Structure formats: structure tokens, C-alpha cells
Amino acid sequence: xxxxxxxxxxxxxxxxxxxxxxxxxxxxxxxxxxxxxxxxxxxxxxxxxxxxxxxxxxxxxxxxxxxxxxxxxxxxxxxxxxxxxxxxxxxxxxxxxxxxxxxxxxxxxxxxxxxxxxxxxxxxxxxxxxxxxxxxxxxxxxxxxxxxxxxxxxxxxx
Numbered sequence: 001x002x003x004x005x006x007x008x009x010x011x012x013x014x015x016x017x018x019x020x021x022x023x024x025x026x027x028x029x030x031x032x033x034x035x036x037x038x039x040x041x042x043x044x045x046x047x048x049x050x051x052x053x054x055x056x057x058x059x060x061x062x063x064x065x066x067x068x069x070x071x072x073x074x075x076x077x078x079x080x081x082x083x084x085x086x087x088x089x090x091x092x093x094x095x096x097x098x099x100x101x102x103x104x105x106x107x108x109x110x111x112x113x114x115x116x117x118x119x120x121x122x123x124x125x126x127x128x129x130x131x132x133x134x135x136x137x138x139x140x141x142x143x144x145x146x147x148x149x150x151x152x153x154x155x156x157x158x
Contacts, residue, residue: 004053006049007050007053007054008054009049010044010046010053011047013042013046013049014046014047015041017039017042017043017046018043019050020035020038020039021035021036021039021040021043023035024036024039030144030145030146064070065109085117089113089117089142091106092109092112093109096108096109096123097150097151098151099151099152099153100151100153100154101148101149101150101151101154102136102140102148103136103137103141103148104151104154105135105151106132106133106136107129107130107132107133108129110125110128110129110132110133111125111126111128111129112129115129132158
């Protein structure tokens with residue numbers, strides 16, 4: 001039995017996930033859905049990690065340490081440009097959520113990304129944006145009845 005940082009951390013995460021599951025026992029189904037959907041797999045994974053770290057299983061010696069490596073064949077300037085582009089799209093999506101709200105930001109983001117970054121045809125871009133909106137709206141709004149606030153821009157208009 002080994003008690004090290006790995007064991008303590010996985011044990012802590014396991015306890016937090018168990019507490020989250022216990023704390024939601026009296027909540028309404030819709031309210032408790034997200035913490036439970038996240039908590040159950042987290043309990044399983046943290047429990048497995050805790051068990052393995054207690055048994056003293058170590059990573060294979062001699063293998064490469066986990067490190068961020070963009071690509072062995074991509075030039076650093078190209079990799080940096082791609083990273084900045086990706087971060088720009090993510091920040092644009094967050095801005096769209098803030099300005100328009102989730103239900104409108106999703107199809108707008110999917111359409112603009114496919115049309116301008118992916119260079120897809122108008123038909124594909126519109127069809128996949130409509131499918132993304134229908135999937136999101138059907139699952140979260142119609143089926144789960146989750147309320148989404150309107151964006152700041154729509155709040156100013158009304």
C-alpha cells in the first residue's frame with residue numbers, strides 16, 4: 001500500500017464526487033441531472049485511479065513522459081497560427097453565447113465555422129447548422145426542459 005500524492009489526489013476527487021452525488025439526493029430530477037451525469041463516471045474513474053495508486057502500480061518506466069507536442073512535422077509558426085485561429089473560434093463562440101444565448105449561438109457558430117473556416121458549401125453549412133440547432137433544441141429545451149437565458153443583445157432589443 002502506497003500513500004503518495006497520486007493516491008491523495010484521486011482519493012480527494014473520489015470524495016468530492018461522492019459528496020456531490022449525496023448532496024443531490026433531495027434535488028428535483030432536472031436540477032440534479034448534471035451533477036449526477038458528471039459525478040457517476042467521475043466516481044468510477046477516480047475510484048479506479050485510487051485503487052491502482054494504492055496497489056502501487058506505476059507508469060511504465062522508460063516511456064515518454066506526457067508532454068504537449070503539437071506535431072513533429074509541423075513548423076512552429078504554422079502551429080502557432082493554428083492555435084491562435086482555434087482560440088479565436090472558441091472566444092467567438094463564447095461571445096456568441098453571451099450576446100445571443102445558447103439556442104441561437106449554436107447554429108450561428110456551426111454555420112460560420114463550416115462556411116468560413118471549413119469552406120463548406122452553403123447547403124452543407126445551413127443543413128448542419130439546422131441539424132445542430134434541432135439536436136440542441138430537441139434534447140435540452142423540449143426533452144429536458146432546461147431554461148436558457150437570452151443573450152445580452154436580445155435583452156437590449158426587448
